[in-house]
Amino acid sequence: MPLSREKIAATAIRLADTHGLDGLSLRKIAKELGVGPMRLYDYVINRSELLDLMVDVVHARIAEVDQHSEWRTTILAIAHATRAAALDHEWFSDLLGGRPHLGPHALAVGEATAAALSQAPGVRGIDDLQRALGALNAFIIGAVRREVTERRTTRSTGTDEAAFQASLGPYLTRMLNTGRYPTVARLVIDGAHLNAEETFNHNLTTVLDGITSRPRT
Amino acid sequence: MPLSREKIAATAIRLADTHGLDGLSLRKIAKELGVGPMRLYDYVINRSELLDLMVDVVHARIAEVDQHSEWRTTILAIAHATRAAALDHEWFSDLLGGRPHLGPHALAVGEATAAALSQAPGVRGIDDLQRALGALNAFIIGAVRREVTERRTTRSTGTDEAAFQASLGPYLTRMLNTGRYPTVARLVIDGAHLNAEETFNHNLTTVLDGITSRPRT
């Protein structure tokens, strides 16, 4: 059975997609590939490197986004591709931003993002670009993390109100009944469940508007 | 030796501050407290609940921020307190946003944030408030995560240019020399190392400006 980093990563991704990072182990990957666990060490230094490799493989998909002549269109496309990738591979949201992402595909995504953002009004030099990239990337990392967490919570507590009430609701209801969290209570009780993709897009636009409305520095 | 959730959490926090989450185990906490590992299960259901408890303890500190009459001052204070907490407890940045944070202190922080943000111009109803909270929290989660990651990278590769060159530099230099990442190369080579706190504040202001400049919906 010929092995390769690509093959190991693809298997790891498949297993992580199904079982999450907690359910992913080198032994399980090896078993799935039909080899002994120590074989993997011919290709990756340790588990951590394997995780980095998996992250870069996901970045390869994000990097396929078309470059547009208009900077904002490109940024929106990259951000949405990142979100889509995170929703397809939820473990990605747990890893994103937790390590420097320096694989070739991650660098390609970084390059496409930076090149587009350097065209944005308000971004007049390299310091501006660094700050703008920081704001955008921070938002994306946080937004996908929160969205995946919310999906997981919904999945584990049930997808309808009755299951929520049975699982998490009693505690939360009790807390909200203390009267100590009136705004949160209003959000929970009265808040509509906003469409996740629209929320992401809306808030991404908010961040980009903030970036482009900055006074020149 | 009388135990309590508070005592267990405080010990866990101390150990995680020193050794990171990877170096934190229930056995080590128990040993530090001078009890058997199974004792901990009288107080926490499992390791996951202990982590949630630790996060809520950190939120207690963030919740101590003074409420101001001016919404933006309050938001800035909460955001900066969150960043400060994450820098003091780097493991916090790995957990933030990865689970619903429903402990009493996290709810208190959420309440203070939501109450202040509901006063912001541009936030006219509960849908606006939900979106604005989403944007702000996403930014904070992502920004502290990235900043802690950068600190860890700097620490592990050395704090000066020479150590960086010896450790990560050869790979990155080789990649940048391919010419495939010209904007990234410019950022790495020419980019000043911006002050982290100023960057956080700048980008936080950027996000808030975006939130308050939105057209009414």
Added chain:
DNA sequence: GTATTCGTGGATACATCGTACGGTAGCGAG
């Protein structure tokens, strides 16, 4: 042909982890 070396691959082992489970000791109530 035989002996030696090298490369590939797997088996075994170790330390560690979270947690299940069972047993014991001490204390308080009846």
Added chain:
DNA sequence: CTCGCTACCGTACGATGTATCCACGAATAC
């Protein structure tokens, strides 16, 4: 005194990442 409950710990198990060693087959040298 006995019994029940609580606190506590010891033992055990399955699982994990990874170190280390050994066996086997193929290639090379003589």
